[in-house]
Amino acid sequence: MARFQENDLPKAKLNSNSLQKALRIFKYAKNHKWKFFLGLIFLFLTSATALAFPKLMGMLVDCVTNKDLSKANEIALGLMVILGLQAIFSFFRISLFVNFTENSLSNIRFALYENLIKLPMSFYSQKRVGELNSRISADISQLQDTFSTTIAEFLRQFILIIGGFVILGSISPKLTLMMLAIVPIVAVAAVIFGRFIRKYGKKTQDKVAESQVIVEETLQGISNVKAFANEWYEIQRYKNKIREIVKIAIKGGQYRGYFASFIILCLFGCVVAVVWYGITLTIKGEVEGVGDLISFVLYTTFIGASFGGIAEMYAQIQKAVGATERVFELLEETPEEINAKPRLSAVEKIKGNVAFNNVAFSYPSRKEVQVLKDVNFNAEFGQKIAIVGPSGAGKSTISSLLLRFYDITSGEILVDGKNIYDYDLENLRGNMSIVPQDVILFGGTIRENIAYGNPNASEEEIIAAAKQANAFNFVDGFPEKFETLVGERGVKLSGGQRQRIAIARALLKNPSILILDEATSSLDSESEKLVQEALEVLMEGRTSIIIAHRLSTIRNADKILVLDNGRISEEGTHQELINLENGIYKNLSNLQFSNS
Numbered sequence: 030m031a032r033f034q035e036n037d038l039p040k041a042k043l044n045s046n047s048l049q050k051a052l053r054i055f056k057y058a059k060n061h062k063w064k065f066f067l068g069l070i071f072l073f074l075t076s077a078t079a080l081a082f083p084k085l086m087g088m089l090v091d092c093v094t095n096k097d098l099s100k101a102n103e104i105a106l107g108l109m110v111i112l113g114l115q116a117i118f119s120f121f122r123i124s125l126f127v128n129f130t131e132n133s134l135s136n137i138r139f140a141l142y143e144n145l146i147k148l149p150m151s152f153y154s155q156k157r158v159g160e161l162n163s164r165i166s167a168d169i170s171q172l173q174d175t176f177s178t179t180i181a182e183f184l185r186q187f188i189l190i191i192g193g194f195v196i197l198g199s200i201s202p203k204l205t206l207m208m209l210a211i212v213p214i215v216a217v218a219a220v221i222f223g224r225f226i227r228k229y230g231k232k233t234q235d236k237v238a239e240s241q242v243i244v245e246e247t248l249q250g251i252s253n254v255k256a257f258a259n260e261w262y263e264i265q266r267y268k269n270k271i272r273e274i275v276k277i278a279i280k281g282g283q284y285r286g287y288f289a290s291f292i293i294l295c296l297f298g299c300v301v302a303v304v305w306y307g308i309t310l311t312i313k314g315e316v317e318g319v320g321d322l323i324s325f326v327l328y329t330t331f332i333g334a335s336f337g338g339i340a341e342m343y344a345q346i347q348k349a350v351g352a353t354e355r356v357f358e359l360l361e362e363t364p365e366e367i368n369a370k371p372r373l374s375a376v377e378k379i380k381g382n383v384a385f386n387n388v389a390f391s392y393p394s395r396k397e398v399q400v401l402k403d404v405n406f407n408a409e410f411g412q413k414i415a416i417v418g419p420s421g422a423g424k425s426t427i428s429s430l431l432l433r434f435y436d437i438t439s440g441e442i443l444v445d446g447k448n449i450y451d452y453d454l455e456n457l458r459g460n461m462s463i464v465p466q467d468v469i470l471f472g473g474t475i476r477e478n479i480a481y482g483n484p485n486a487s488e489e490e491i492i493a494a495a496k497q498a499n500a501f502n503f504v505d506g507f508p509e510k511f512e513t514l515v516g517e518r519g520v521k522l523s524g525g526q527r528q529r530i531a532i533a534r535a536l537l538k539n540p541s542i543l544i545l546d547e548a549t550s551s552l553d554s555e556s557e558k559l560v561q562e563a564l565e566v567l568m569e570g571r572t573s574i575i576i577a578h579r580l581s582t583i584r585n586a587d588k589i590l591v592l593d594n595g596r597i598s599e600e601g602t603h604q605e606l607i608n609l610e611n612g613i614y615k616n617l618s619n620l621q622f623s624n625s
């Protein structure tokens with residue numbers, strides 16, 4: 030699975046258009062906006078106090094020259110007061126920005142999740158969910174850093190640079206000009222150099238990540254590695270990667286060495302040059318005293334450091350603008366018409382007559398391939414309709430269309446004579462249940478997993494459903510019974526046990542239309558018997574659409590549809606289809622029964 034690091038986030042161009050878009054984020058700040066603006070005031074105050082610091086330090090040094098102790102005391106006290114103020118302002122600035130950011134981000138996270146969970150299946154069939162997830166978390170953490178620190182730091186450095194230059198100009202215009210000529214150039218060179226080094230750092234990280242993937246893959250598939258006696262191959266693969274890491278890391282280290290030499294030579298060289306020139310000017314009387322010179326050097330250091338930091342912060346802000354754009358793209362995707370609130374009214378029961386009339390369909394991600402062509406069939410209330418056919422024929426697609434996961438291309442699907450697109454979506458799905466091929470249980474207790482079919486179910490109803498689904502006995506055998514945790518941190522249930530939980534879940538939902546997707550395809554005969562019994566109970570009094578591979582389980586279906594390459598090529602009862610000369614069903618049936 031691809032993992033996005035913040036380093037990988039693409040930047041967006043900063044122009045009025047992209048900034049305007051990014052500012053929509055304030056919509057999610059709701060009644061916390063004032064914190065951001067109050068934070069800005071504290072930011073301004075912190076920068077102002079920071080700017081007073083070098084000036085006062087200079088004045089303090091002048092007291093040495095003038096041997097003025099009482100003034101020195103006053104200034105030292107002033108400096109302490111300023112430090113105190115700066116500490117207080119900084120505290121409020123940081124707390125306010127963090128408070129604003131966390132509140133806004135929690136609103137954004139919530140809005141994102143709410144929208145994502147409501148997006149139609151067509152959205153998910155075009156996106157890799159793991160990638161989407163790690164992308165969103167990288168985007169959100171970029172926004173978190175930017176809004177809680179980077180913007181404020183960027184503005185603070187900006188104020189320090191402008192303010193610093195104004196004060197420098199007032200101390201000595203000549204010296205300022207000289208400083209302007211060298212410091213920004215060196216600072217910018219340092220930034221470019223730094224970026225280059227970071228690139229090497231990132232390359233090393235990527236290679237380390239690649240090597241970790243090798244370890245992960247081989248340890249997860251260790252039985253495969255051993256069965257193929259391919260230990261030597263994996264060792265070689267890992268060794269090569271490790272060698273690459275060393276090469277790149279050493280190269281990066283060299284550049285870091287150059288960088289350190291560059292900083293010592295140029296940056297400190299510049300400070301020496303400014304100090305030397307300042308001393309010359311002081312001796313000539315063009316700068317007033319040593320104190321001014323000290324202030325000058327301190328301001329220069331401030332400005333140099335700010336120049337260094339501001340470029341990196343600008344890049345961070347560009348990334349945050351890109352992140353906001355992507356987050357908004359997801360927020361603006363059109364969701365399904367789902368309320369996503371607990372239902373107040375009960376589901377309006379439908380009877381369960383289903384009709385597919387001339388249905389054609391292509392998946393939105395592969396429009397050129399027609400998966401279903403001219404599909405026609407009827408399922409009367411209470412009937413069992415089986416769909417069989419080769420892999421990839423489109424059997425599961427039929428169930429997805431009935432659940433309205435995708436919009437059909439042409440034709441119509443009717444439920445109780447009414448077009449499924451005229452139903453309230455929640456109501457339609459509220460009348461259906463699916464027992465899928467791979468039952469996914471949520472990481473909670475068995476009780477919670479069964480109650481997923483009807484969160485309002487009583488204890489007795491849950492137990493009754495478990496009994497009917499042949500699940501009660503194995504659940505009762507666990508020390509914690511219905512409170513047993515399942516999923517990653519709990520017990521691992523077998524395929525058959527999981528299916529019986531899914532059947533109990535479906536029983537609780539009490540649907541009019543039931544979809545069974547190859548529910549018995551991967552079970553041993555004992556488990557299959559238990560599941561099959563539970564399914565018989567479940568199917569009673571409902572319309573069932575059974576997608577099956579094993580023909581033995583569908584012999585008594587009211588109707589069997591044979592799907593071939595997206596078309597229904599045969600239709601009838603088991604007996605009728607068996608009698609078709611050269612029929613697909615007949616062939617399939619001969620194959621399966623001669624094997625078993």
Ligand SMILES: Nc1ncnc2c1ncn2[C@@H]1O[C@H](COP(=O)(O)OP(=O)(O)OP(=O)(O)O)[C@@H](O)[C@H]1O
Nearest residue numbers: 154392394395400419420421422423424425426427
């Ligand atoms: N989300 C999707 N996006 C694009 N194509 C898809 C998608 N899901 C299925 N398909 C394609 O649609 C065709 C029918 O798939 P479907 O899963 O309905 O077949 P199936 O008969 O149920 O197969 P199996 O018995 O192997 O489960 C296949 O060619 C498959 O590749």
